Amino acid sequence: MPGITREEVAHLARLSRLELQAEELDHLAEQLDVIIGAVARVSEVAGQDVPPTSHPLPLTNVMRPDEVRPSLTSEQALSGAPAAEEQRFRVPQILGED
Amino acid sequence: MNLVSYEDALASYDPVMGLEVHVELGTKTKMFCGCSTELGAEPNSQVCPTCLGLPGSLPVVNAVGVESAIRIGLALNCEIAEWCRFARKNYFYPDMPKNFQTSQYDEPIAYNGYLDVQLEDGSTFRVEIERAHMEEDTGKSSHVGGATGRIHGATHSLLDYNRAGIPLIEIVTKPIEGAGERAPEVARAYVAELRELIRALGVSEARMDKGQMRCDVNLSLRPNGTETFGTRSETKNVNSLRSVERAARFEIQRHATVLGAGEKIIQETRHFHEDNGTTTSGRIKDNAEDYRYFPEPDLVPVAPSREWVEELRASLPELPRVRRARLQAEWGLSDKDMQAVLNAGAVEPILETIAAGAPADQARKWWLGELARRANETGTELAEQPITPAQVARVCALVAEGKLNDKLARQVIEAVLAGEGEPDEVVAARGLAVVSDDSALGAAVDQVIGENPDVAEKIRGGKVQAVGALVGAVMKATRGQADAAKVKDLILEKLGAA
Amino acid sequence: MTDLIKLTAADTAAAIKAGQVSAVEVTQAHLDRIDAVDKKVNAFLHVDTEGALAAARAVDAKRAAGSELGPLAGVPLALKDVFTTKGVPTTCGSKILEGWIPPYDATLTTRLKDADVVILGKTNMDEFAMGSSTENSAFGTTGNPWDLSRIPGGSGGGSAAALAAFEAPLAIGTDTGGSIRQPGAVTGTVGVKPTYGSVSRYGLVAFSSSLDQGGPCARTVLDAALLHEAIAGHDPLDSTSINAPVPAVVEAAKMRDVRGMRIGVVKEFAGEGYQAGVMQRFDEAVELLRELGAEVVEVSCPSFTLALPAYYLIAPSEASSNLARFDAMRYGLRVGDDGSRSAEEVTALTREAGFGAEVKRRIILGTYALSSGYYDAYYGSAQKVRTLISRDFDAAFAGVDVLVSPTTPTTAFPIGERADDPMAMYLADLCTIPSNLAGNAAMSLPCGLAPEDNLPVGLQIIAPAMADDRLYRVGGAVEAALNDKWGHPLLEEAPAL
Numbered sequence A: 001m002p003g004i005t006r007e008e009v010a011h012l013a014r015l016s017r018l019e020l021q022a023e024e025l026d027h028l029a030e031q032l033d034v035i036i037g038a039v040a041r042v043s044e045v046a047g048q049d050v051p052p053t054s055h056p057l058p059l060t061n062v063m064r065p066d067e068v069r070p071s072l073t074s075e076q077a078l079s080g081a082p083a084a085e086e087q088r089f090r091v092p093q094i095l096g097e098d
Numbered sequence B: 001m002n003l004v005s006y007e008d009a010l011a012s013y014d015p016v017m018g019l020e021v022h023v024e025l026g027t028k029t030k031m032f033c034g035c036s037t038e039l040g041a042e043p044n045s046q047v048c049p050t051c052l053g054l055p056g057s058l059p060v061v062n063a064v065g066v067e068s069a070i071r072i073g074l075a076l077n078c079e080i081a082e083w084c085r086f087a088r089k090n091y092f093y094p095d096m097p098k099n100f101q102t103s104q105y106d107e108p109i110a111y112n113g114y115l116d117v118q119l120e121d122g123s124t125f126r127v128e129i130e131r132a133h134m135e136e137d138t139g140k141s142s143h144v145g146g147a148t149g150r151i152h153g154a155t156h157s158l159l160d161y162n163r164a165g166i167p168l169i170e171i172v173t174k175p176i177e178g179a180g181e182r183a184p185e186v187a188r189a190y191v192a193e194l195r196e197l198i199r200a201l202g203v204s205e206a207r208m209d210k211g212q213m214r215c216d217v218n219l220s221l222r223p224n225g226t227e228t229f230g231t232r233s234e235t236k237n238v239n240s241l242r243s244v245e246r247a248a249r250f251e252i253q254r255h256a257t258v259l260g261a262g263e264k265i266i267q268e269t270r271h272f273h274e275d276n277g278t279t280t281s282g283r284i285k286d287n288a289e290d291y292r293y294f295p296e297p298d299l300v301p302v303a304p305s306r307e308w309v310e311e312l313r314a315s316l317p318e319l320p321r322v323r324r325a326r327l328q329a330e331w332g333l334s335d336k337d338m339q340a341v342l343n344a345g346a347v348e349p350i351l352e353t354i355a356a357g358a359p360a361d362q363a364r365k366w367w368l369g370e371l372a373r374r375a376n377e378t379g380t381e382l383a384e385q386p387i388t389p390a391q392v393a394r395v396c397a398l399v400a401e402g403k404l405n406d407k408l409a410r411q412v413i414e415a416v417l418a419g420e421g422e423p424d425e426v427v428a429a430r431g432l433a434v435v436s437d438d439s440a441l442g443a444a445v446d447q448v449i450g451e452n453p454d455v456a457e458k459i460r461g462g463k464v465q466a467v468g469a470l471v472g473a474v475m476k477a478t479r480g481q482a483d484a485a486k487v488k489d490l491i492l493e494k495l496g497a498a
Numbered sequence C: 001m002t003d004l005i006k007l008t009a010a011d012t013a014a015a016i017k018a019g020q021v022s023a024v025e026v027t028q029a030h031l032d033r034i035d036a037v038d039k040k041v042n043a044f045l046h047v048d049t050e051g052a053l054a055a056a057r058a059v060d061a062k063r064a065a066g067s068e069l070g071p072l073a074g075v076p077l078a079l080k081d082v083f084t085t086k087g088v089p090t091t092c093g094s095k096i097l098e099g100w101i102p103p104y105d106a107t108l109t110t111r112l113k114d115a116d117v118v119i120l121g122k123t124n125m126d127e128f129a130m131g132s133s134t135e136n137s138a139f140g141t142t143g144n145p146w147d148l149s150r151i152p153g154g155s156g157g158g159s160a161a162a163l164a165a166f167e168a169p170l171a172i173g174t175d176t177g178g179s180i181r182q183p184g185a186v187t188g189t190v191g192v193k194p195t196y197g198s199v200s201r202y203g204l205v206a207f208s209s210s211l212d213q214g215g216p217c218a219r220t221v222l223d224a225a226l227l228h229e230a231i232a233g234h235d236p237l238d239s240t241s242i243n244a245p246v247p248a249v250v251e252a253a254k255m256r257d258v259r260g261m262r263i264g265v266v267k268e269f270a271g272e273g274y275q276a277g278v279m280q281r282f283d284e285a286v287e288l289l290r291e292l293g294a295e296v297v298e299v300s301c302p303s304f305t306l307a308l309p310a311y312y313l314i315a316p317s318e319a320s321s322n323l324a325r326f327d328a329m330r331y332g333l334r335v336g337d338d339g340s341r342s343a344e345e346v347t348a349l350t351r352e353a354g355f356g357a358e359v360k361r362r363i364i365l366g367t368y369a370l371s372s373g374y375y376d377a378y379y380g381s382a383q384k385v386r387t388l389i390s391r392d393f394d395a396a397f398a399g400v401d402v403l404v405s406p407t408t409p410t411t412a413f414p415i416g417e418r419a420d421d422p423m424a425m426y427l428a429d430l431c432t433i434p435s436n437l438a439g440n441a442a443m444s445l446p447c448g449l450a451p452e453d454n455l456p457v458g459l460q461i462i463a464p465a466m467a468d469d470r471l472y473r474v475g476g477a478v479e480a481a482l483n484d485k486w487g488h489p490l491l492e493e494a495p496a497l
């Protein structure tokens, strides 16, 4: 498995919305290289015909009836908001539309 | 850059389309929590820890959401997965409380189907369905401080999460090839057919104007006679049938213009503008987009039993195509007449008018005539005219009772459309009723006979065909409110020629 | 009554029921103890004095009214700060959640309240449960009551230390890779990771959803069982919750008889990296089990060698997604919102300032493992390893009732020793991780002090999923025999604080 570069760490930091400092980038790149080197051993089994396990228990079809349950009040909903306005969460300007 | 004409674009290029439609289900509660989905509530009053993405909260799947997805899949002739999972689609956006959307990825609940759509000339085009999968809606942001409430130039935004978590079914077509110059029409017809199907299933009202159904139009061009797909653009959230058609048409012209100038199409999202029918650039998709999908560990797999699927298949309602054939037979219409009804979007209004008591031919006459003309003129949907089928049926009843003639009925309909009230109110307020009061009519007839002694004499003398002139005069005198047949009878009677 | 803080939970509840002591007295005694020692131990992030006393008064009122009291009514408990508590701060040991007051109770919190357990407060932990030492808390590390210069284990170091320091007879932990069992082992207390899905995760702030499991921490096996019964059971708010009766753990804890049981010793959990004193106490415990009438065999689980790598791909991957919600928009910290910055920038600045180094490290690692191009090699393979590990367990349990191993390869290490060496830190969970990956049940209980450092050693017992009762049967028997041998519970040998 290839190691991880500083540039890759910077890209991952952007994807995960972390404004990492320059020295953090260096340090992390170093550490991640070691960690990834150690965990990459799992790819030994990549070629094996083994089903992956995403859930530890074999449960299926857990569903609830389409019945309304009480919501929070808007006061409760907004109680932790860093900023609120007109009963809405106030957030900084959003760039670009999705 | 001047756009090349549509015809020129098609002369050189072959359009390939992909349509992604999101349908908001009409379940009582959200996809993963028990919050109500009722529209119009106070901001942030229909939220709970789960749909607000509070730390520690967990999702639980709405059984009716899954059932609706399966029913849609079946109606689209899809295979229903024996086992499938939800997946997390990871990306940051403030309207998405968890910063991942709970969706489905490589294991959709329904896949490999098709929908046959009827074009305006009555021919059928088969649109292949890639998949239909379950996911959740986002919250709603309003942008403050910008000139027009748009995102651009705003100083900050306000978020309401009432919509966050409302169940969505995303229906994705396979690449639509071979439609040629009719690609925009196919797009519109597909979305229209899908909307009708969704409504027939009763899983959503699918009102595009309310955002309950939204369409992304993906489009690319390739030089005529070639196979490889070109670079596509993704025009997002187009929200009317007309716009779907216009967006596709515009993108064909735009792509042809760019390609014709020897430039490259950029893979990006685009926004459609209702006002001028154009699209503008949105977000560039440079493949840095990495959603890091993985199976949602907080939800267990969905494995619909074959018994359940067959039960749902058996309980599907009559699907629109079948229903249309039945109605055509019931109404005794030729293919051409039925197509006119379909093209006008008049099936539902006519049916509702009939249900409200009107005869089929009368109902059809008004919706296809007067009302269709008006819809056309205003560029609106027939069903959205400010007159209800019940009101049209009432006008029909007034005609049948002899209280209105066709000319008056038209005036009543115009007045209802103009917001003057119910048909009976219009009739009363405008004094439009047919003059059937014999004494009033008698007086008018007597006056006309008195004013036209020689014509009267001719009739007395057996020249009955001369009565037309007197009828015309009476009608004129009563400003059209008389029943012409009755007037004729009365004149003949008075002149002893009956 | 003297020394209320030394009583077991079972005895405390009995004394309250019998009217020998009031719940308020018991609660006050523990609040006083916290007051006296927690400056040194730092087990609590938040002490809810008013709430605890109110809950205690309600218990006393209930008794006065002649109502039936439950088996843990009036017993104080220390709650790991990873479960939401309505109206009481919940931080998960992170600056990003500092000051957050949840508007809802976790299902587990509700169950505790319904059982009339008195919640004293919220305990310290590694930030978002990522760590094995509690050094990753944003609010200072917790000391191990056996030696305050050493780690109390993690991530639930606060809960384990609170028990060992007699600040509470009961505590709640969560175990994603060993965060209940490893702190239990290094503090000489009992910790149980129930079968995945048996304790609701609703209101448990997620680290790694497919691995996290809340569970009981106590000073005795019976107390753990009583708490286990109070918190386990089906919850319709958690899709991964098992809809089946909870195994009879209290009954099992009281059996104290392992005759006829088959016990497997996992061959892979020994060798390099295992402290000699730990292995010595472990071997003695195995010998003891034999003496008590169990049949002991050696079993091999070859895939376990891949457990740690698989865990360090799966847990960070899920965490990178679970922790995305901390974006400064709806709750928690917001940094840099000066009117000129975009939401995106504010989110990135807040996450940079609000998360500690280990959390960032795992978010980046998880983002990497899930990204396109690496998914199959890393996350996909890790999920396959999970299957192989489950198969190893299945094969082993076909021949034995439970498996045993040391809980952790070493005793408590000094604070700071592994702080900037993630790989060394990760080794602390070597023996505990396989059970998280497979979802089965496991317990750690004290089996003596390592001769070389006089620090507690944990014995791990592993049972198949939904056979949690076997842990208590074996644990109860071992505990009774060891207490007989020592003449007292191990914790009595801990130095005074």
Ligand SMILES: [Mg+2]
Binding pocket: B103, B135, B170
């Ligand atoms: Mg989608």
Ligand SMILES: [Zn+2]
Binding pocket: B030, B033, B034, B035, B046, B047, B048, B049, B050, B051, B052, B165
């Ligand atoms: Zn909700």
